[in-house]
Amino acid sequence: MRRSHEPIAWSLFGAGGMLLAFIGPGLVLATALLPWLAAHDPVATHAAVGALLAHPLGKLLVLACVVLPLFHTLHRIYHSLHDLHLRAPRRLMQLLCYGGATLLSGVTAWWLLLI
Numbered sequence: 001m002r003r004s005h006e007p008i009a010w011s012l013f014g015a016g017g018m019l020l021a022f023i024g025p026g027l028v029l030a031t032a033l034l035p036w037l038a039a040h041d042p043v044a045t046h047a048a049v050g051a052l053l054a055h056p057l058g059k060l061l062v063l064a065c066v067v068l069p070l071f072h073t074l075h076r077i078y079h080s081l082h083d084l085h086l087r088a089p090r091r092l093m094q095l096l097c098y099g100g101a102t103l104l105s106g107v108t109a110w111w112l113l114l115i
Contacts, residue, residue, distance in 0.1 A: 005094075005098070009071075009075055009098065010075075012068065012071035012072070012075065013071065013072050013075040013076070014072075015068045015071075015072075016068035016069045016070070016071050016072025016073070016075075017072050019064065019065065019068045019069055019072075020069050020072060023065065024069070027065060031049075053112070053115045054115070059112045059113075059115070062112060063105075063108060063109055063112055066105075066108045067101075067105040067108060067109075070101050070104055070105060071098075071101045071105075074097040074098065074100060074101040075097065075098075075101075077097060078093055078094065078097040078098070081093060
């Protein structure tokens with residue numbers, strides 16, 4: 001019997017969906033809306049984000065908040081294209097979707113290590 005990548009893909013899909021559902025709105029509120037609505041100094045906000053990214057746990061949090069929704073989205077795109085009966089080789093679509101998510105995850109991790 002051939003091994004399948006589906007359990008890994010579905011677990012990343014589920015984790016990304018949970019992260020988007022529970023933490024995503026709070027992250028949008030905290031990072032996009034509150035700095036504009038508050039009367040805080042933009043330099044202080046930038047320094048606070050820099051301090052978060054300087055700590056290893058902050059980097060891990062940001063990595064999880066980028067990578068898991070990325071895998072969730074690309075897994076959903078892969079299955080949506082399959083449902084639309086796109087006539088492309090299955091391996092090519094898997095390579096583009098899951099390989100793209102892996103590549104972008106690696107780029108994100110590399111970028112966070114440089115900070």
